[in-house]
Amino acid sequence: MHEISIVRNVFDTLQETYPDKFERISKVQMEAGLLSNIQPILIQNAFEALIVEEPGLADIELEVVQLPIIAHCEACEKDFEVVRHKFVCTCGTPSRKIVQGEELQISKVEFIGN
Amino acid sequence: MLSEPIEVTHALGKDLDTGQRNVDVLEVEWHETAKSRMRRKTKGGQEVLINRTDRGSFQDGDILYLSDKRVIMLRIKSCDCIVLRPASLQEVGTICFEIGNKHVPIFMTEQEEVCVAYDGYLYQMLLSGGFAPAIEERVLHPFQMVKAYGNMA
Ligand SMILES: [Zn+2]
Numbered sequence: 001m002h003e004i005s006i007v008r009n010v011f012d013t014l015q016e017t018y019p020d021k022f023e024r025i026s027k028v029q030m031e032a033g034l035l036s037n038i039q040p041i042l043i044q045n046a047f048e049a050l051i052v053e054e055p056g057l058a059d060i061e062l063e064v065v066q067l068p069i070i071a072h073c074e075a076c077e078k079d080f081e082v083v084r085h086k087f088v089c090t091c092g093t094p095s096r097k098i099v100q101g102e103e104l105q106i107s108k109v110e111f112i113g114n
Numbered sequence: 115m116l117s118e119p120i121e122v123t124h125a126l127g128k129d130l131d132t133g134q135r136n137v138d139v140l141e142v143e144w145h146e147t148a149k150s151r152m153r154r155k156t157k158g159g160q161e162v163l164i165n166r167t168d169r170g171s172f173q174d175g176d177i178l179y180l181s182d183k184r185v186i187m188l189r190i191k192s193c194d195c196i197v198l199r200p201a202s203l204q205e206v207g208t209i210c211f212e213i214g215n216k217h218v219p220i221f222m223t224e225q226e227e228v229c230v231a232y233d234g235y236l237y238q239m240l241l242s243g244g245f246a247p248a249i250e251e252r253v254l255h256p257f258q259m260v261k262a263y264g265n266m267a
Contacts, residue, residue, distance in 0.1 A: 034234050044146065061149075085232075
């Protein structure tokens, strides 16, 4: 499954980034935008499946935070939040110029003892 | 106030008599109800460590902790959902198939609505598919999840 490989990749990346501290990771926070095409539940379920295979990861908390969609309005040169799929600025100008919402990334890593 | 985190391994139940105890609330997202591990603060500031090994899900209103003086209750936060009101059973099937392909959990309400958490792609897909998706704020309850499709990754 696609999501399993994403979660595997996350932990492979963390292992490479923190070779000495990896064992002490207590929490990993990821950000998934509402336009990333990956819902948090899929990451969460994939992680639950992964810890069955790799019980060593079971003490780590994986938190997925959803990021709202933010677009840029050319008319007022401002960013606005796309609420309920309305890609229209408060000034009335429609915009599909996305500045946030497409990302899927590691946003925070916490370790035991610091 | 206790300073040590309270460890919770399972829910104590839903409709317990909590008497005069102080009710503190632990809020979680709908997609966090089946997490086996999670450290969170209640609204009252108490740290709670969820540590469950039974692969189950918490339900909205579950009592997590009960002492002489207080109760900690789990609440599922509402979120923007795509709500569909299919006209026929056949349409329910088509919708569930389309959404199920994306492996996203589907929820069926008592009003026979099909609910799924909002995301931009899914909404666009349903819109282009000729369905009439509405976006409404809802609580997605684990017990309303449709189990027939590949929900688990
Ligand atoms: Zn504008």
